[in-house]
Amino acid sequence: MQTILYAIPAFGLVALLYTAIKSAWVTRQDPGDLKMSTIARYIAEGAMAFLKAEYKVLAYFAIIASIFLFYLGYVGEKSSPIIVVAFLIGAVFSALAGFIGMRIATKANVRTAQAARTSLSKALNVSFTGGAVMGMGVAGLAVLGLGSLFIAFYYWFVQRAGASASSEQMEVALEVLTGFSLGAESIALFARVGGGIYTKAADVGADLVGKVEAGIPEDDPRNPATIADNVGDNVGDVAGMGADLFGSYVATILATMVLGREITVTDNFGGLSPIILPMLIAGLGILFSMIGTLFVRVKEGGNVQAALNMGNWSSVALTAVASYFVIDWLMPETLTLRGYAFTSMGIFWAVIIGLVVGTLISIITEYYTAMGKKPVNSIVQQSSTGAATNIIAGLSVGMMSTALPIIVLAAGIVFSYAVAGLYGVAIAAAGMMATTAMQLAIDAFGPIADNAGGIAEMSELPKEVRERTDILDAVGNTTAATGKGFAIASAALTSLALFAAFVGIAGITTIDLYKAPVLAGLFIGGMIPFVFSALAISAVGRAAMAMVQEVRRQFREIPGIMEGTGKPEYDKCVAISTKAAIREMMLPGAIALIVPILVGFGLRGVFEEVSSAEILGGVLAGVTVAGVLMAIFQSNAGGAWDNAKKSFEKGVLINGVMEYKGSEPHKASVTGDTVGDPFKDTSGPSMNILIKLMSIVSLVIAPHIAVRENPQPAPENRLDLEGAAEKVEKVAPETTVHYLATQK
Amino acid sequence: MQTILYAIPAFGLVALLYTAIKSAWVTRQDPGDLKMSTIARYIAEGAMAFLKAEYKVLAYFAIIASIFLFYLGYVGEKSSPIIVVAFLIGAVFSALAGFIGMRIATKANVRTAQAARTSLSKALNVSFTGGAVMGMGVAGLAVLGLGSLFIAFYYWFVQRAGASASSEQMEVALEVLTGFSLGAESIALFARVGGGIYTKAADVGADLVGKVEAGIPEDDPRNPATIADNVGDNVGDVAGMGADLFGSYVATILATMVLGREITVTDNFGGLSPIILPMLIAGLGILFSMIGTLFVRVKEGGNVQAALNMGNWSSVALTAVASYFVIDWLMPETLTLRGYAFTSMGIFWAVIIGLVVGTLISIITEYYTAMGKKPVNSIVQQSSTGAATNIIAGLSVGMMSTALPIIVLAAGIVFSYAVAGLYGVAIAAAGMMATTAMQLAIDAFGPIADNAGGIAEMSELPKEVRERTDILDAVGNTTAATGKGFAIASAALTSLALFAAFVGIAGITTIDLYKAPVLAGLFIGGMIPFVFSALAISAVGRAAMAMVQEVRRQFREIPGIMEGTGKPEYDKCVAISTKAAIREMMLPGAIALIVPILVGFGLRGVFEEVSSAEILGGVLAGVTVAGVLMAIFQSNAGGAWDNAKKSFEKGVLINGVMEYKGSEPHKASVTGDTVGDPFKDTSGPSMNILIKLMSIVSLVIAPHIAVRENPQPAPENRLDLEGAAEKVEKVAPETTVHYLATQK
Numbered sequence A, B: 001m002q003t004i005l006y007a008i009p010a011f012g013l014v015a016l017l018y019t020a021i022k023s024a025w026v027t028r029q030d031p032g033d034l035k036m037s038t039i040a041r042y043i044a045e046g047a048m049a050f051l052k053a054e055y056k057v058l059a060y061f062a063i064i065a066s067i068f069l070f071y072l073g074y075v076g077e078k079s080s081p082i083i084v085v086a087f088l089i090g091a092v093f094s095a096l097a098g099f100i101g102m103r104i105a106t107k108a109n110v111r112t113a114q115a116a117r118t119s120l121s122k123a124l125n126v127s128f129t130g131g132a133v134m135g136m137g138v139a140g141l142a143v144l145g146l147g148s149l150f151i152a153f154y155y156w157f158v159q160r161a162g163a164s165a166s167s168e169q170m171e172v173a174l175e176v177l178t179g180f181s182l183g184a185e186s187i188a189l190f191a192r193v194g195g196g197i198y199t200k201a202a203d204v205g206a207d208l209v210g211k212v213e214a215g216i217p218e219d220d221p222r223n224p225a226t227i228a229d230n231v232g233d234n235v236g237d238v239a240g241m242g243a244d245l246f247g248s249y250v251a252t253i254l255a256t257m258v259l260g261r262e263i264t265v266t267d268n269f270g271g272l273s274p275i276i277l278p279m280l281i282a283g284l285g286i287l288f289s290m291i292g293t294l295f296v297r298v299k300e301g302g303n304v305q306a307a308l309n310m311g312n313w314s315s316v317a318l319t320a321v322a323s324y325f326v327i328d329w330l331m332p333e334t335l336t337l338r339g340y341a342f343t344s345m346g347i348f349w350a351v352i353i354g355l356v357v358g359t360l361i362s363i364i365t366e367y368y369t370a371m372g373k374k375p376v377n378s379i380v381q382q383s384s385t386g387a388a389t390n391i392i393a394g395l396s397v398g399m400m401s402t403a404l405p406i407i408v409l410a411a412g413i414v415f416s417y418a419v420a421g422l423y424g425v426a427i428a429a430a431g432m433m434a435t436t437a438m439q440l441a442i443d444a445f446g447p448i449a450d451n452a453g454g455i456a457e458m459s460e461l462p463k464e465v466r467e468r469t470d471i472l473d474a475v476g477n478t479t480a481a482t483g484k485g486f487a488i489a490s491a492a493l494t495s496l497a498l499f500a501a502f503v504g505i506a507g508i509t510t511i512d513l514y515k516a517p518v519l520a521g522l523f524i525g526g527m528i529p530f531v532f533s534a535l536a537i538s539a540v541g542r543a544a545m546a547m548v549q550e551v552r553r554q555f556r557e558i559p560g561i562m563e564g565t566g567k568p569e570y571d572k573c574v575a576i577s578t579k580a581a582i583r584e585m586m587l588p589g590a591i592a593l594i595v596p597i598l599v600g601f602g603l604r605g606v607f608e609e610v611s612s613a614e615i616l617g618g619v620l621a622g623v624t625v626a627g628v629l630m631a632i633f634q635s636n637a638g639g640a641w642d643n644a645k646k647s648f649e650k651g652v653l654i655n656g657v658m659e660y661k662g663s664e665p666h667k668a669s670v671t672g673d674t675v676g677d678p679f680k681d682t683s684g685p686s687m688n689i690l691i692k693l694m695s696i697v698s699l700v701i702a703p704h705i706a707v708r709e710n711p712q713p714a715p716e717n718r719l720d721l722e723g724a725a726e727k728v729e730k731v732a733p734e735t736t737v738h739y740l741a742t743q744k
Helices: A004-028 A034-075 A083-115 A120-159 A168-214 A224-261 A273-293 A304-330 A344-369 A374-385 A387-400 A403-433 A436-458 A463-505 A516-557 A570-602 A612-650 A664-704 A715-725 A733-742 B004-028 B034-075 B083-115 B120-159 B168-214 B224-261 B273-293 B304-330 B344-369 B374-385 B387-400 B403-433 B436-458 B463-506 B516-557 B570-602 B612-650 B664-705 B715-721 B733-742
Strands: A334-337 A340-343 A652-654 A657-659 B334-337 B340-343 B652-654 B657-659
Touching: A004 A083, A004 A120, A004 A273, A034 A083, A034 A168, A034 A224, A034 A436, A034 A570, A034 A664, A083 A120, A083 A168, A083 A224, A083 A436, A083 A463, A120 A168, A120 A224, A120 A273, A120 A304, A120 A436, A120 A463, A168 A224, A168 A516, A168 A570, A168 A664, A224 A273, A224 A403, A224 A436, A224 A463, A224 A516, A224 A570, A224 A664, A273 A304, A273 A403, A273 A436, A304 A344, A304 A436, A304 A463, A334 A344, A334 A403, A340 A344, A340 A403, A344 A374, A344 A403, A344 A463, A344 A612, A374 A387, A374 A612, A374 A652, A374 A664, A387 A612, A387 A664, A387 B387, A387 B516, A387 B664, A403 A463, A403 A612, A403 B516, A436 A463, A463 A612, A463 A664, A516 A570, A516 A612, A516 A664, A516 B387, A516 B403, A516 B612, A570 A612, A570 A664, A612 A652, A612 A664, A612 B516, A612 B612, A664 B387, B004 B083, B004 B120, B004 B273, B034 B083, B034 B168, B034 B224, B034 B436, B034 B570, B034 B664, B083 B120, B083 B168, B083 B224, B083 B436, B083 B463, B120 B168, B120 B224, B120 B273, B120 B304, B120 B436, B120 B463, B168 B224, B168 B516, B168 B570, B168 B664, B224 B273, B224 B403, B224 B436, B224 B463, B224 B516, B224 B570, B224 B664, B273 B304, B273 B403, B273 B436, B304 B344, B304 B436, B304 B463, B334 B344, B334 B403, B340 B344, B340 B403, B344 B374, B344 B403, B344 B463, B344 B612, B374 B387, B374 B612, B374 B652, B374 B664, B387 B612, B387 B664, B403 B463, B403 B612, B436 B463, B463 B612, B463 B664, B516 B570, B516 B612, B516 B664, B570 B612, B570 B664, B612 B652, B612 B664
Parallel strands: none
Antiparallel strands: A334 A340, A652 A657, B334 B340, B652 B657
């Protein structure tokens, strides 16, 4: 066993140690007075109630998926039932990442509010440390999980058989490792979409009954749905984003490893260098993200955004520099993947390209959604003639905002391919994701600061406290927008890396649109993001109605609730919202999981000369292209509507007149913001996971639908092929034959 | 020369004769009293003013495009400057088709209103005959133009050289003929998008100033923009749809011809049968459309929809039966295209598949946009909580409505390919388009009836007149929805046929998404419909503002305008709207025309192993998939919003309460309808032309970017290759060499 391998889980352990220490530090901070901590406790309880309800449902899903995976691993060539272990660990780690994030966010929010009583510097320190706990936790779990499972599977499948790093045994080891990614990403789907439906249902429900019917202010603790609303912010912005990036991070590394196996090299690491490089870069990214957090410091009256940028850029720059030396040290000078030759320096340039693409897309996203910039201003101006023109303007901004990111992405694909082939496309994604820990720290800081502001308001803290949290919150809005851009860019590159890995495992050499079934697959794939979005958007509407019913019931039935003497049943609202969210998620979730299986297995042997794997490739291409476009369109339209509405808070000049909150144009902008809510927080971000999950499912089933040069060997012969897997007990010829028969 | 060839333009002449006779009949009908004819005259004058302004601008465009085409034809191998002639005839014929349609529609509207004084039967007769004049005119011009140009080019390029039907000379002849399609489609782009911006700008502008500011009723002749509004209905619904289908009709036939050339057959028609089959089927479709019009008859109190269906189905069924015999008579029993063998009966089945796909997509479109059906009802119900939920519901319906049409389309691609290869995909499109004349007759009948109702209202005709026109108008709303579905389906299949033809001419054998630049092209292509839609939608907003300024000026400056003694300058409004529409069209139009040229020529030789033609193929696939999706999404969302609003006219039950016009939910639905206006009448339908035009531009430049087995011969040698073209004068080596040099 190569010693270097052990470095990888070690990076993960260091990150988790950091998480534990910093988490303890945050917990030690002052949670403020009784009123503050009571509100915070309601939110924390609600968040845990949500997680409990969600994980219960997901447990059933995990069991069903495990049975299917066990069956696939059992009957399939180049696979193993051990994939179930990887799958379950991936699912549990993803859930754990969400748990860690939610837990720290619901602690840091109130402590940030309290810290803001002292100074801006201290408030930033608490909120950002909360974010860093989340970021390091996610990255640490990912690297620990991937690294130790790889060591185990490498030993079990490859080393025991004395096989090489580019052997078929290694293909099996990596196929089994894909289960980890599948587990992570399918939990992420529920976390992101369920969370998205949840938060918007609670938001709309709380407003409709509380503000409109009962006449109590927003964020009033007497409203049973208010806590759900605040929980929702954590569920959507913290846990959802965390699960999303955890999934991307794992999938990217894995796809690069799968592609790396196809590169036969002679190096000092048993030929493993192309496989372990992405894990090492990820480990370095964690290390330098930790160092980067040291730069996030601000003085009273200082620039918070600059402090965050300093932290971000230093970690990015250090990782880039370090990856130069790692690549130089680890990799042989020239490599060849699928006939495309490139150098180790090409790999380094691919890392740089990934970093540049991620940065550019973040900047473009900020431009299209930032207050004071032309796109948001155009929406503000068109609010003067009512809600209809406001909506038209927002839709137009969202659609237009697809242009530049797609051009950057297309250029990134072409250039990273040029410098290092398909391995370059994958490593560009890996490079971009290397500092995920820092990205998440910055992303999670936003909702923590936002919550802190809310708690400060509800607890009637002094004015300067609110002013300090407002500074943090404003920066948080910007980081939320750039974070979404980063998430989209990473999902797109990750999907492409998975796509390339799928092609290799599935044994196809082209995905040729010239073939009618592949073109038909492209159409079907392109349609899925539209249908998925439609389901997610309409689910928010239905779930909000369920919330309204429950809040009305509590107001009616709980004595003393309006006087503040009866305690509202927050958990009921949380459960209602969760239940509705999970139920509404079934159909879209099923589409993402089942379509690749239907196409991959259902179309096997249906068309002469066109394999089902190639058709599935067409479907994936369609999903990826339409999914990325719909993600950008919906996220940016929603973000722009939101900030158009916020522009009225400071007043805007329309046709020579200053318009403020409460004016007719402002009311029109509120309508736009409401339309944008499910766009930016439910359907838009779900697109990321949709495209990744469909690619991962395809990658998992790839060996089972693979096009082989020779027909599949009879079950008896197969054992020899799989030597190392030692599935001595598993030969059940009648089952296997039946299975094969149904495929023809 | 094969005698059968002369039958084709003969079909066209018969159709034009029909047009002339029926047009004269409509003109002879009673135009009603002075008030009616005055209103009608205003509309007719406005329509002509629009055409005049539009055609003036388009003349400049035609000149610039002609210069570029002349240059391409001059320097290009396998091309000829004669393409300019085809281009100009195509452009003029397309303009002529729009002219005929507008002219008859603005005559038939008032005469339908007058006829409705007598009976429903007479009103249907006048309005449907008006539609039929348009339909036959469009189809007749298309078949006459294509048929006679083909005869001319066949003689000039092929017969004089004694070359065969599948020779390179024939390739040149068809390449030159593509110019006709390019001319038709580029005029269609302006007619559809310019018209769409125009009509919505006038609509919004007239309402904002007339109803809101001046307090005069809708459709009041004192409002200078009212006529523009009524003109807009004709411009958008009659001329726009006509130009769109004229373009699809021509492009489909042409694409099938180009593919047909690649099939080498021994038949009784000099090997021409696969080339002339689509023209013959189109000719038959005209004949049976004429016969079908005889079935469109209704008694007082009868079912108008049933009468239209009777006419439609009889023409479709007769054409299907006739095409069986024509195929059996014309085609050899077995054919092979690009290695795919199929039978003549396979071709017949492809025709049937095309008809089924078109019908199914029309039915699905109707379901998603019809009053009383579940999708529209869901929007109605969600209007109860305001404009935001109404908008969310409509967006959701629009996105969801992409699922079934795409599945039908994908199945159509696969099945038509299975029965007759790529020729089958093209002939399916041709089969679907065969009865375009009847489709257009039914489509154009709607806006004529709509206008008739408006004229009846404005002229204060007796109540029963309005009741009769209302019956026709209601049916017209349904035919408008199904017509849009048909237009989208035809555009999609047409684009695929063009796509297949492009691949052949460009000399590529794969469009492989596995290659990074092709995948990047797919992303770029997919983004274009989003950007195009954004431009079209925001153009409506800007153009409406210009209209508002002009109407305000006239109210201020023209004495006696409000008393009815001063005549409003309708033509100024028309010119303003036209000018704005044309100006706003420049950028989206340029994108459609220039992107294929940039990709095709700009990326020549940039990538080793990946030709620019293959990348352009990726771009086209992206445009087609995203364009079809955005077309369905936007058209259906807009249609559903419209009918959700209309549902309130008869009253709807929401939460147990009947809600009518003027209620809060109704007001919310009006906002949705306004958002839907540019969706369904501007950006949505423009997608059809966008995808077709980009495919045609690619087909035109295909021979110039083609991948050749051998490098391009030096200019001196080329003359031999082109023998028949006799470009004796044209050798200008220094220019040519310079041109070639810039390409490397």
